[in-house]
Amino acid sequence: MPDSRFTPSEPPGTEHLFLGNEALVRGCLECGVGFIAQYPGTPTSDIGETYRRVLQEQPRLRDYITHLWSANEAVATSSCAGAAWAGFNALNPMKHVGMNVASDALSVIALNGPNPGGLVCVVGADPGSLGSHQEQNERFYAWMLHMPMIEPASPQECKDWIKVAFLLSRTRDIPVYFRMTTRIAHSRSKVTLGKFTLPERKMGRFERNPAKFCSLPPYAIDNHIRLYHRIERISREIPSLELNKIVPGDATTGIITSGVPFGYTIEALHQLERDDIPVLKLGMTYPLHEKEIVEFLHDLDSVIIVEELEPFLEVDVARIAQAYGLQVEMHGSDIFPKHGEFNIGLVTTCLARVLGEEPSQRIARARELHDGYKAIIPSRFPTFCPGCPERAMLMEIKKATGNLTDPPTIIAGDIGCYVMGIMPPLKVSDFIICMSGGLSAAIGMSKKVSEKIIALIGDSTLMHTGLPVLADAVANDANVLLVVFDNRWVAMTGHQPPAGKGKLSIKALCNAMGVTWLKVVDPFNVDETIGAIGKALTMDGLKVIICQRECALMASRVMDRERRELQSQDKQYGRRSYQIYNCVMCEKCSELLSCPAIRRTVDEFDNPVMKIDEDRCTGCGVCAQVCPHGRIKTTIIHPHLDAQLKIRRIEQEYDRK
Amino acid sequence: MTGNELGNGKKEFHPAMNEETNHPLNIVIVGTAGQGVITLKRFIEYVAMEEGYKCIYGSEMHGLAQREGAISSHCRLQREVSSNTRENMHSPTICHGDADIVIGLEPVEVLRNAGLLCSEKTVFAINSRDIPPIMVTAGKQSYPSLDEIQEILERYSGGEHDRIYFLNATKIALEQLDDAQKMNMIMLGFTLAVTGLSFSMDACNKVATRELKDSKMNEKAIELGLQSGKNLKHA
Numbered sequence: 076m077p078d079s080r081f082t083p084s085e086p087p088g089t090e091h092l093f094l095g096n097e098a099l100v101r102g103c104l105e106c107g108v109g110f111i112a113q114y115p116g117t118p119t120s121d122i123g124e125t126y127r128r129v130l131q132e133q134p135r136l137r138d139y140i141t142h143l144w145s146a147n148e149a150v151a152t153s154s155c156a157g158a159a160w161a162g163f164n165a166l167n168p169m170k171h172v173g174m175n176v177a178s179d180a181l182s183v184i185a186l187n188g189p190n191p192g193g194l195v196c197v198v199g200a201d202p203g204s205l206g207s208h209q210e211q212n213e214r215f216y217a218w219m220l221h222m223p224m225i226e227p228a229s230p231q232e233c234k235d236w237i238k239v240a241f242l243l244s245r246t247r248d249i250p251v252y253f254r255m256t257t258r259i260a261h262s263r264s265k266v267t268l269g270k271f272t273l274p275e276r277k278m279g280r281f282e283r284n285p286a287k288f289c290s291l292p293p294y295a296i297d298n299h300i301r302l303y304h305r306i307e308r309i310s311r312e313i314p315s316l317e318l319n320k321i322v323p324g325d326a327t328t329g330i331i332t333s334g335v336p337f338g339y340t341i342e343a344l345h346q347l348e349r350d351d352i353p354v355l356k357l358g359m360t361y362p363l364h365e366k367e368i369v370e371f372l373h374d375l376d377s378v379i380i381v382e383e384l385e386p387f388l389e390v391d392v393a394r395i396a397q398a399y400g401l402q403v404e405m406h407g408s409d410i411f412p413k414h415g416e417f418n419i420g421l422v423t424t425c426l427a428r429v430l431g432e433e434p435s436q437r438i439a440r441a442r443e444l445h446d447g448y449k450a451i452i453p454s455r456f457p458t459f460c461p462g463c464p465e466r467a468m469l470m471e472i473k474k475a476t477g478n479l480t481d482p483p484t485i486i487a488g489d490i491g492c493y494v495m496g497i498m499p500p501l502k503v504s505d506f507i508i509c510m511s512g513g514l515s516a517a518i519g520m521s522k523k524v525s526e527k528i529i530a531l532i533g534d535s536t537l538m539h540t541g542l543p544v545l546a547d548a549v550a551n552d553a554n555v556l557l558v559v560f561d562n563r564w565v566a567m568t569g570h571q572p573p574a575g576k577g578k579l580s581i582k583a584l585c586n587a588m589g590v591t592w593l594k595v596v597d598p599f600n601v602d603e604t605i606g607a608i609g610k611a612l613t614m615d616g617l618k619v620i621i622c623q624r625e626c627a628l629m630a631s632r633v634m635d636r637e638r639r640e641l642q643s644q645d646k647q648y649g650r651r652s653y654q655i656y657n658c659v660m661c662e663k664c665s666e667l668l669s670c671p672a673i674r675r676t677v678d679e680f681d682n683p684v685m686k687i688d689e690d691r692c693t694g695c696g697v698c699a700q701v702c703p704h705g706r707i708k709t710t711i712i713h714p715h716l717d718a719q720l721k722i723r724r725i726e727q728e729y730d731r732k
Numbered sequence: 733m734t735g736n737e738l739g740n741g742k743k744e745f746h747p748a749m750n751e752e753t754n755h756p757l758n759i760v761i762v763g764t765a766g767q768g769v770i771t772l773k774r775f776i777e778y779v780a781m782e783e784g785y786k787c788i789y790g791s792e793m794h795g796l797a798q799r800e801g802a803i804s805s806h807c808r809l810q811r812e813v814s815s816n817t818r819e820n821m822h823s824p825t826i827c828h829g830d831a832d833i834v835i836g837l838e839p840v841e842v843l844r845n846a847g848l849l850c851s852e853k854t855v856f857a858i859n860s861r862d863i864p865p866i867m868v869t870a871g872k873q874s875y876p877s878l879d880e881i882q883e884i885l886e887r888y889s890g891g892e893h894d895r896i897y898f899l900n901a902t903k904i905a906l907e908q909l910d911d912a913q914k915m916n917m918i919m920l921g922f923t924l925a926v927t928g929l930s931f932s933m934d935a936c937n938k939v940a941t942r943e944l945k946d947s948k949m950n951e952k953a954i955e956l957g958l959q960s961g962k963n964l965k966h967a
Contacts, residue, residue, distance in 0.1 A: 092777055092788065117794060206794060228822070229789075262824035263777060264789040322817060338822035346827070350818045420828035420848070437851055441829035445847040448884050452844050453873040455764065455865040457801035495799060500870045569794070628766075635913070639946055642910070662871065669866040671800050685869075690902075690912040 077132035081125075083271040093266040095259045098230035099197065100125045101268065102237035108166050109274035110158035112143040112151040114539065115568040116170030117206030118260035119199040123168065124569065139273045146574035147510070147539040148173035152180045152196065159192030160288065161279035164241050168197040171213045172509065176540075178216055181250065185220045186290040186298035188248035188305070192279070195240045196222070197253045202383040203416030205257045208490060208507065210414065212384035214254060217361040221306045222252040224361040225318060226334040230264045236358060238269075239316055249305045254360070256383070258335045258416065310362035318358025319367060326351040328430065329371060331392060332381040333357040336417055340381050343423035347432045360388060368395045372403050379429060380407030383417050456498050461672035462631065462693030462722065464624030465493050465560050467598035469503045470667050470701070472529060472558070474601075475608035479503070482612060483526040489513035491533035492567045492626075493560060500669045504531070511540040518544070518553040527612050529556045534581060535565040535573035542584075548617045549589040556611045556618045559585075562626040563725050570629055585619050592618040599624060601700040625725040631693050634720050641718055649711045650720040651694035656706050658684040664698045664707070673698065693722055754814060756787070758826040759807040759929075762845045763837030764863050765800055768916035769793075771944075772835065773805040775920065778943055782935040785809045791824035800866075804845035833927045835919055838863050839881050839898075850888045855895050857923040857961075859915060861902035897926040899960050908956060909949060917953035918960070925961020933958070 080091045126142040145151035155165035201207040217224040227233045240251040380389040389407040427434040459466035476484040488504025496503040514530040565571040596604045611618040672691035699707040787810035829851040836842035836858035867873040889895045901918040940947040
């Protein structure tokens, strides 16, 4: 049964629960989007996931709608431009740092314009770094690239406004910046459906027009001038789009805000019993409609801008106030933090201060109580799952290098689950930059230090931007050991397929690129892997070790599915697990692996021991190979059985070729 | 505070149950990645929809928070939509001190991610099975005992005992269903019994059938939790 929220037969006007990201997909299905390309990245990954599911459940739609997982964001954006130039509405989701990658392509696509189709870039910002390695205010790209920017504040607006974005893109020949944040992308509420609309055609047509599509001089300058005209025209049309609204009030202090901070602001004002304060909620945050801002500011003595991260609206509103000679006191980044995510409590406290109101007793007491005990809360940072092949590999690297001291070894980290290697107790990445930044930096460093360098990269990151770096490392004869985690999934973002999954071989690729020393290892064979690392480090030049094991989370999901299947048939089954017998508390398993399935506890005589949680152990067997006293042994949990459950091995046929 | 008998159609008194104020019912669900926090949150939202709540808004945590990390979800339910927009929910997250119910799938996570949201009105339903963070296993930090956690949570209510309920739901899930993943639905049943959250079993079963894969096992899990909760209340 297909999910009725995304079917053509579900009548307009029906209400359903949608995540912000899902609502956005529904909106695209209501305005005939025919093409979607993206590289997965939190918080926008589930846009593509939702599309995948919809197209799987309703194969008929595949004649009209194409969804691609792209190798990286620049590829995805240009792919979308290609589809737009063939006449389709193209959707291009990316995370905030994806915009850094896509901006190269967008700086030209904005000049050319997406017509005859439309192009909307959905950018998932991440204030507070909830699902990213950093936070950045990527809104400034809208200024730089002259992309009109729309910011929804609820799932309903995600759905309704993506349609406005496409209308604008199509009628004004401009790519539109649809700015989500992690909070709105992953918030869920009721959404009222509109009419399902398929693209008009299955296939489009490209018409040659070098002046439009080749932005080189002199066309580049002409298109730049045309871009100014396009954005100026849009700035005049803003009121007709009905994206901005005022929640009225008769106080002489007003607030300008947008997106989720609007929600925090309204509830904060209600708590402070200041419902008299007018609030201008901007749906379009670039360009601003100057007249609208001036009219709002006109009767105010002071205005407060509520926005997360670096002041963006504040700068533009201040410019307008100055240009029109308005005497209005302005607050924003002086009272709100310029980092992290906001919430009602924070906004209430900051507003109370500037409005001279009593801060809420309840908020103050909640903070005070929490502050009183938070020191006793043990920290819990993300770490490798039980049975993770990456944990095993990092342990093996540490063992092979005498804890990175013998030979002295530097670890170049990268973006992927292995980024968690920086956390204690493993602590195995010395620097991290961006996608494929690790091997890149290792190339330079290897020329200027005498230590060994091991660079880490995942299969998906290698396909994202790693291949040119690999070519560079070969060409420049970098003295680096590259470890490729070939786990067959873009694991960290929720298991999308990496580019080339099932079609290309990393081993063949490395060989073709001129890598002369390469070994494929199974990280669950501890001694063999340590041996391979040791051998590689004795040699000069670029060496590659491919660490081949499927992501444990995915592999155990497959195993769980098998178990539920057996359960439903009332069959008996066994599964491999490990137990610790007569633990001597040397703590080596914890020190070397820190597997979450192993806990510190006490035995029946109250002596401290390590114990394996059978429900969490996936049976990888690495701890048994690591225990110096041989106290960890395998057990079969249910001995009388119809079937044996076991972690699957990934397909390797195409590597053997 | 006096409670009505459970099981006779009447629900316990609870500040948030006072529907005359139309203040949102704020539920916080915390745990660690992979415990089923999001599934439980969505399940509650679906049941709330069945039960006729007009406004449902809430926030989930995806992405980097997986991988054994701390997870929290906020779920906000409002009976009616007010014609005054300023009286409606606009934020997907709950304000400090404004949580009515905390469902803790892991004990120490209640302190970490729910603590800031609690006040004297908060009722806690907590799975007592801990998942020690790796720094605890490494012996570098210590995990507070359940007694300590109880003592801390009692500070919110000024020492009242009828606000904090523990159940080893993971143990029940493993022993009776051979599936640790069913712990979240056991905790839902437990929450219904001890917090006065007024969802009918009919609505729960309807949603389980529609939204979950092995609905029979999940219905059984909810029932197990409900019974455990009732037994605890009457003990």
